[in-house]
Every structure is written in structure tokens, then in C-alpha cells.
Amino acid sequence: MANFRSGNFYTDNEDLKFYVDKYIDWEPLVELTEFDYKAPDGFKDLDEALDVYRSILEMVGEFTANEIAPHAKKLDEEHPHLKDGIVHFPDVTDTIFEKINDLELHGLCLPRGLGGMNCPFVLFMLLNEIMARADVSITAHNGFHGGMAMAMLLFSIMEGSTEFDLDNLEIKKTRFEDAIQEIIAGKAWGSMDITEPGAGSDMAAMSTKAVKDKDGIWRVSGQKIFITSGHAKYHFVIARTEKQEDTADAFAGLKGLSMFLVKAFEDDENGNRTHYATFDSLEDKLGHHGSATVSIGYDESPAELIGKRGEGFKYMLMLMNNARVGVGFESIGIAENALRLAKEYAAERFSMGKTIDKHEMIADYLDEMQTDIQGLRALAVKSSYHEEMTQKLNLMLMFMPPADEKERKAMEREMKQHQMTSRMLTPLLKYQGAEKAIEISRRSIQIHGGYGYSTEFGAEKLLRDAMVLPIYEGTSQIQSLMAMKDNLMGILKNPKDFVASNARALWLSRSSKSRNERRVATLRVRCGRALQFLMTRLAGKKAKELRGQPFSKWSTIFQNWNPKRDFALAMLHAERLTRMLADAAICEELLRQSEQFPERAEVLERYLERAEPRSKFLISEITKTGGRLLETLEEEEEEEATEQKAS
Ligand SMILES: Cc1cc2nc3c(=O)[nH]c(=O)nc-3n(C[C@H](O)[C@H](O)[C@H](O)COP(=O)(O)OP(=O)(O)OC[C@H]3O[C@@H](n4cnc5c(N)ncnc54)[C@H](O)[C@@H]3O)c2cc1C
Structure with missing residues (x-):
């Protein structure tokens, strides 16, 4: 079996171990997670916690290498199937999940009082990468266990239905406790x-509805499709509860959505099952075969409202933020597998007198694949860390705020800093990870030549599996629109900051004593230039309104703009800008690493060598292309409008 790797997918990965052993700033994170080491049955200090985290990584690394990876081909070939409305999995998948249950991994990040292990979410993400190296569909299905139980707990905390015993640092009661414990025990899972x-x-076009019946019970009706692990018992369902008020506003529909928890079925004590939703079909997919992708029908299915009516989008964003970081780690797992397969093959295959890894082009491919993976890992670990710090500090501020006002304000500022970083990095990670996983798996096939196109070595499976990464949890295009929007809105909200940070980057790019810092700052300067270019050329006619106006007045002027038409150039170039922003963010993080650990300068320099020409090319595309296409689109739109008026 070509994909087989006996050994340990954690201990054999020096780059991953660097983060755990040296780089991640565990102290503040573990302090928050363990309530300053006062948590019941908790660790007594950081060393003890880290010993446990390392042993979990080693255990899962070994389990993945020996109990999942050897079955990758079987997982790809033997698909789940639907019979009489029930989804059945092949033995190979069932056996893997029985073993995951035995390892008690579903409670990894849940509080000990609920039967979990109270580990940081960052650890869960690192395990995602390790597992995805063996099979990404198993990783995804696994995520819908503990990940959904965590969401139940967080949602309940957010809506105020969890009570804490602050003296004993325990949860007194939480709304979905039974479901959480069922999931931890491996008897159920959830879906989104x-x-x-x-x-x-x-999403604003969603039509699934929820109405309250005469007994006050919410009932959901509609169809949901493409739902990963959708044969679940517990479903977070987004449904419309309010009418869409403003049909001209593309985003108005989001305000009428609410979040529900729906049980698709329930078993009584005799094992008799009542169904509240139907599993209508399973997708026949290109890859990702170890997971079921289900179409679900709801017909007045009883549902529990989470939070308040109309708050659905807020809850969904929280769920999706974590899921997007998760996809970043899945991408790295696939890419790492593709690189290792390619390296091994290239070191053995002879062509024209030498092994193919010694041929310049192939050596260049392998070098770039490794560099991209290391860059992505830097971005992923950073995103995950800031997301978790945001959530944990937020909880602390809600339930155990420091008594001292100054300290509380400082904590609030710290939380906001983490939140800003996480919000900025998450779409970049989701975008860049997914796109690179595809590029790297495709290269792995190429390096295998004819054997890459055949199924023998498992290289083609990785590309098929990777193809879903830029689609689920928000497509690549949507991620880049989010990155673009956040950056433009950031400039509008605080133009002075934008000018100041550009000036600082420019100064660093010219005057820093460190050559690497000058190079990294130059990437940031180009991002600033690209953004400034897009801002000043937003739709021809409208831009006139900005001319001669100071930045500080722009936000008022923009209030009358139509995002659909006036931001056309920015939308056209969103993906290019996202690639520039991702490279700059990765290099800044690698620079930070190299300042602390000089041996990391080598990774940064390798990455810069690729990113520098890329950023020149991308800014030139942004500033020199797009006009012709936009004119055509505008003409077509005008013609359509005239035809509509005439008819
Ligand atoms: C294997 C698999 C698992 C999935 N799991 C889940 C799940 O668990 N839960 C769930 O709810 N969904 C799930 N999905 C669905 C997935 O999230 C959607 O497929 C995705 O959001 C895209 O929606 P769509 O397929 O309707 O494509 P569309 O929205 O129709 O998009 C088609 C193309 O147009 C592009 N596009 C759309 N709008 C714009 C725009 N404004 N600007 C530029 N380009 C645009 C998109 O990026 C895409 O390339 C899954 C899908 C797959 C394939």
C-alpha cells in the first residue's frame, strides 16, 4: 500500500514539533485554559500540561500513521451508502472511529466537569493536520464530533444558558449537557x-423556514444539501424566521436568519427510532470518500432556538471561523503527505543518469512545496492561537473579569488585539491553504509521472481530496472578498492608521538594519500600494467624489455607494490582493520567528525568494488589468436593464 507510513506522524515532523516545543506561547493560553492552574482536577503547572499535550500528539501521531494511513486506499474506494433512509459506512471507517472512541479524543477540548480533557483548541488543530496527512475525510468527520460539542457549549454560554460555579471553577449546568456527553462518549455527532x-x-438567499406552532414549539421546514456528516443526530440548522425587509440590499436577508438545534432522530430505551428529518440522498463525489455528504429534508421538524430570533448569522460566523481555521490545518496535512510521497519517489526514480530529485526543475518543485508548507503552518498556528485567545479572554471578561478597572480594560484591549489578528488572518489561511494544497498535490502527481496519474502510489487521491478545500466552509472567492472587504473597511474606518502603517512599512523597507526586515516590509508596502490603488479607482464616476477629499472624509462619502457596482474593480482583484496579503502575513510571522530563533531565518529567506517576484507580478496585474472586462460587464448590465425596462 503506497500511502502506508509506519511510525509517527508527529515525531517525524520537525517543523511541526518546532511550534510545540519552542514557538507557541503556551503560558498565557494554558493559564487561561486552566484558570491559573486552579481548575478542578487540573494541571499543577505549565510543564505538566505540556507533557500531557505532547503525549497526546505522540499518541495520535502513532495512531494516525499505523491505524489510518494504511487504510487510505480502502477509505477512498469503499464509500458510505444510503439504504432505507439510513447511512451505512464500510467496516474500515467504522473500525477507525471505534478506535478514535477508545482513545477518548472526542472530549479533547471540553471541560473536565463534562467528561472532557480540557485541552487547548490549538492542540486539536495540530491533531487535525496530523490526521489529514493520513486521510482528510476522516479528519473532517472526526471534527464533527468534539467540534460540535464545543459549539454547543459555546452557544449556550453566549446565549446565557450556562451557569458557572465560580468558587469551584466549574460549570454548574449547561443547556446541551446531555448531547455533549453523548458526543464525548462517541454515541453521536453533529453537523452544520x-x-x-x-x-x-x-447565504442571504436561504429559504428554509422556522415557525412557532400553537404550542410554542419551533418547527423547521426546508432542504439542506452537501452536509458533511449530515447523517448526524444533532444538526445546527440555519433557518429564516423573519421576513427579508429590503429586497434591494443583498445582505438584508442575513438579518432574518436564526440558529436552531434539530434532532434528526431519537431512540427510545428499547432502541426504537423516531425520525424528525429525512436523509434523502448521498453525494457521489470526486474524493473525500470517508465522509458522508448528505442531503437532508426537514418537514416541520421540532427545533430548539439558540440565542434570539434573527441572531443566526452571528452564531454561524463563530462556527465557521473555527471551521475555516480547521480547513487550513487540513490543507497542510494533505500538502505534507503529497510532498513526502513526491520526495520519496523522486529520490528513487532514475532518469537520464540520476534520480529525478537531482533534476533542476523537480528539485525546484520540491523546494517550493516544502517552503509553501512551512509558510502555511506558520500562518495556521498563528491564526489558531489568536482565535483561541480571543474566545478565552472574551469568556474571562464575561464571567470572571478582573476586579481592578485598569486590569479589566487592559484585558479588553488584549482581547481586541487577538480578535483583530484572527479576523485578518482567518480568510487568508483558508484561501491560501486550500489553493496551495491543490497546487502541491498536483505537483506531487507530476513528479510521479505516469505513476502519479495511476492510483498505485496514492498521489492522485490527494488531489481529488484537496479539490473540496476551496469549496467547503466558504469558497476561495468568498474568502478573498472577505479579506478585501475587511481591508477596505479598515481603511475607511481609520484612514489615519492606514497612512501611518504604510509610512512605517516604507520607512522599515528603506532604513531597517536587518536586510530580511527590509525585504518583508517591502511586501507590506506593495500591499498598501495595491489597496490605495483600488481605493482611488473604485468605479470611475464615483471616484470623482473622492478626488481632492482628505482620507478622513471618505467614510461619509462611501455611505452612498452601491457595493455591487462601485467596488467592481476591488472585487475583480480580490483574489490577487489576498495572495499578496497572505504572503506578507506569512513573511511577517517567519521574520518574528527568526528574530527569536535564528535558525528560522533560512525558512524566511526561502519563502521571500518566492514571494518577492510574486508580489511584483500581482501588483502589476492589479494596477494594469481589468479595465476592459469591467467595461464589458457594465455594458452588458446596462443593455439588460434597458431590455427589462422595454419589456
Ligand atoms: C464535500 C462537501 C462538503 C460540504 N459540507 C458542507 C457542510 O457541512 N455544511 C454546509 O452547509 N455546506 C457544506 N458544503 C457546501 C459548501 O459550503 C458550498 O458548496 C459552498 O459554500 C459553495 O456554494 P455553492 O455550491 O452553492 O456554489 P455557488 O455559491 O453557486 O458558487 C459557485 C461558484 O461561484 C463563485 N461565486 C459565488 N458568488 C460569488 C461572488 N459574489 N463573487 C465571486 N465568485 C462568486 C463561488 O466561489 C464558486 O466558485 C459542502 C460541499 C461539499 C462539496
Whole structure:
């Protein structure tokens, strides 16, 4: 079996170990997680916690290498199937999940009082990468266990239905406790039901409805499609509860959505099952075969409202933020596998008198693949860390705020800093990770030549599996629109900051004593230039309104703009800008690493060598292309409008 790797997928990965052993700033994170080491049955200090985290990484690393990776081909070939409305899995998948249950991994990040291990979410993410190196569909299904139980707890905390015993640092009661414990025990899992036949990226178009019946019970009706692990018992369903008020506003529909927890079925004590939703079909997919992708029908299914009516989008964003970071780690797992397969093959295959890894082009491929993976890992660990710090500090501020006002304010500022970083990095990670996983798996096939196109070595499976990464949890295009929007809105909200940070980057790019710092700052300067270019050329006619106006007045002027038409150039170039922003963010992080650990300068320099020409090329595309296409689109739109008026 070509994909087989006996050994340990954690201990054999020096780059990953660097983060755990040297780089991650565990102290503040573990202090928060363990309530300053006062948590019941908790660790007594950081060393003890880290020993346990390392042993979990080693255990999962070994389990993945020996109990999942050897079955990758079987997982790809033997798919789940639907019979009489029930989803059945092949033995190979069932056996793997029985073993995951035995390792008690579903409670990894849940509090000990609920039967979990109270580990940081960053650890869960690192395990995602390790598992995805063996099979990404198993990783995804696994995530819908503990990940959904965590979401139940967080949602309940957010809506105020969890009570804490602050003296003993325990949860007194939480709304979904039974479901959480069922999931931890491996007897159930959850799914996230957002997509509908007529509403994918355009979530505002969702038509699944929820209404309250005469007994005050919410009932959900509609169809959800493409739902990963959708044969679950517990479903987070987004449904419309309020009418869309302003049909001209593309985003108005989001305000009428609410979040529900729906049980698809329930078993009584005799094992008799009552169904509240139907599993209508399973997708026949290109890859990702170890997971079921289910179409679900709801017909007045009883549902529990989470939070308040109309708050659904807020809850969904929280769920999706974590899921997007998770996809970043899945991408690295696939890419790491693709690189290792390619390296091994290239070191053995002879062509024209030498092994192919010694041929310049192939050596260049392998070097770039490794560099991209290391860059992505830097971005992923950073995103995950800041997301978790945001959530944990937020909880601390809600339930155990420092008594001293100054300290509380400082904590609030710290939380906001983490939140800003996480919000900025998450779409970059989701975008860059997914796109690179595809590029790297495709290169792995190429390096295998004819054997890459055949199924023998497992290289083609990785590309098929990777193809879903830029689609689920928000497509690559939607991620880049989010990155673009956040950056433009950031400039509008605080133009002075934008000018100041550009000036600082420019100064560093010219005057820093460190050559690497000058190079990294130059990437940031180009991002600033690209953004400034897009801001000043937003739709021809409208831009006139900005001319001669100071930055500080722009936000008022923008209030009258139509995002659909006036931001056309920015939308056209969103993906290019995202690639520039991702490279700059990765290099800044690698620079930080190299300042602390000089041996990391080598990774940074390798990455810069690739990113520098890329950023020149991308800024030139942004500033020199797009005009012709936009004119055509505008003409077509005008013609359509005239035809509509005439008819
Ligand atoms: C294997 C798999 C698992 C999935 N799991 C889940 C799940 O668990 N839960 C769930 O709810 N959904 C899930 N999905 C659905 C997934 O999230 C959607 O497929 C995705 O959001 C895209 O929606 P769509 O398929 O309707 O494509 P569309 O939204 O129709 O998009 C088609 C193309 O147009 C592009 N596009 C759309 N709007 C714009 C725009 N404004 N600007 C530029 N480009 C645009 C998109 O990026 C895409 O390339 C899954 C899908 C797959 C394939």
C-alpha cells in the first residue's frame, strides 16, 4: 500500500514539533485554559500540561500513521451508502472511529466537569493536520464530533444558558449537557446545515423556514444539501424566521436568519427510532470518500432556538471561523503527505543518469512545496492561537473579569488585539491553504509521472481530496472578498492608521538594519500600494467624489455607494490582493520567528525568494488589468436593464 507510513506522524515532523516545543506561547493560553492552574482536577503547572499535550500528539501521531494511513486506499474506494433512509459506512471507517472512541479524543477540548480533557483548541488543530496527512475525510468527520460539542457549549454560554460555579471553577449546568456527553462518549455527532439548493455562497438567499406552532414549539421546514456528516443526530440548522425587509440590499436577508438545534432522530430505551428529518440522498463525489455528504429534508421538524430570533448569522460566523481555521490545518496535512510521497519517489526514480530529485526543475518543485508548507503552518498556528485567545479572554471578561478597572480594560484591549489578528488572518489561511494544497498535490502527481496519474502510489487521491478545500466552509472567492472587504473597511474606518502603517512599512523597507526586515516590509508596502490603488479607482464616476477629499472624509462619502457596482474593480482583484496579503502575513510571522530563533531565518529567506517576484507580478496585474472586462460587464448590465425596462 503506497500511502502506508509506519511510525509517527508527529515525531517525524520537525517543523511541526518546532511550534510545540519552542514557538507557541503556551503560558498565557494554558493559564487561561486552566484558570491559573486552579481548575478542578487540573494541571499543577505549565510543564505538566505540556507533557500531557505532547503525549497526546505522540499518541495520535502513532495512531494516525499505523491505524489510518494504511487504510487510505480502502477509505477512498469503499464509500458510505444510503439504504432505507439510513447511512451505512464500510467496516474500515467504522473500525477507525471505534478506535478514535477508545482513545477518548472526542472530549479533547471540553471541560473536565463534562467528561472532557480540557485541552487547548490549538492542540486539536495540530491533531487535525496530523490526521489529514493520513486521510482528510476522516479528519473532517472526526471534527464533527468534539467540534460540535464545543459549539454547543459555546452557544449556550453566549446565549446565557450556562451557569458557572465560580468558587469551584466549574460549570454548574449547561443547556446541551446531555448531547455533549453523548458526543464525548462517541454515541453521536453533529453537523452544520447551511447550504441549500438555491443558497450556497449567497447565504442571504436561504429559504428554509422556522415557525412557532400553537404550542410554542419551533418547527423547521426546508432542504439542506452537501452536509458533511449530515447523517448526524444533532444538526445546527440555519433557518429564516423573519421576513427579508429590503429586497434591494443583498445582505438584508442575513438579518432574518436564526440558529436552531434539530434532532434528526431519537431512540427510545428499547432502541426504537423516531425520525424528525429525512436523509434523502448521498453525494457521489470526486474524493473525500470517508465522509458522508448528505442531503437532508426537514418537514416541520421540532427545533430548539439558540440565542434570539434573527441572531443566526452571528452564531454561524463563530462556527465557521473555527471551521475555516480547521480547513487550513487540513490543507497542510494533505500538502505534507503529497510532498513526502513526491520526495520519496523522486529520490528513487532514475532518469537520464540520476534520480529525478537531482533534476533542476523537480528539485525546484520540491523546494517550493516544502517552503509553501512551512509558510502555511506558520500562518495556521498563528491564526489558531489568536482565535483561541480571543474566545478565552472574551469568556474571562464575561464571567470572571478582573476586579481592578485598569486590569479589566487592559484585558479588553488584549482581547481586541487577538480578535483583530484572527479576523485578518482567518480568510487568508483558508484561501491560501486550500489553493496551495491543490497546487502541491498536483505537483506531487507530476513528479510521479505516469505513476502519479495511476492510483498505485496514492498521489492522485490527494488531489481529488484537496479539490473540496476551496469549496467547503466558504469558497476561495468568498474568502478573498472577505479579506478585501475587511481591508477596505479598515481603511475607511481609520484612514489615519492606514497612512501611518504604510509610512512605517516604507520607512522599515528603506532604513531597517536587518536586510530580511527590509525585504518583508517591502511586501507590506506593495500591499498598501495595491489597496490605495483600488481605493482611488473604485468605479470611475464615483471616484470623482473622492478626488481632492482628505482620507478622513471618505467614510461619509462611501455611505452612498452601491457595493455591487462601485467596488467592481476591488472585487475583480480580490483574489490577487489576498495572495499578496497572505504572503506578507506569512513573511511577517517567519521574520518574528527568526528574530527569536535564528535558525528560522533560512525558512524566511526561502519563502521571500518566492514571494518577492510574486508580489511584483500581482501588483502589476492589479494596477494594469481589468479595465476592459469591467467595461464589458457594465455594458452588458446596462443593455439588460434597458431590455427589462422595454419589456
Ligand atoms: C464535500 C462537501 C462538503 C460540504 N459540507 C458542507 C457542510 O457541512 N455544511 C454546509 O452547509 N455546506 C457544506 N458544503 C457546501 C459548501 O459550503 C458550498 O458548496 C459552498 O459554500 C459553495 O456554494 P455553492 O455550491 O452553492 O456554489 P455557488 O455559491 O453557486 O458558487 C459557485 C461558484 O461561484 C463563485 N461565486 C459565488 N458568488 C460569488 C461572488 N459574489 N463573487 C465571486 N465568485 C462568486 C463561488 O466561489 C464558486 O466558485 C459542502 C460541499 C461539499 C462539496
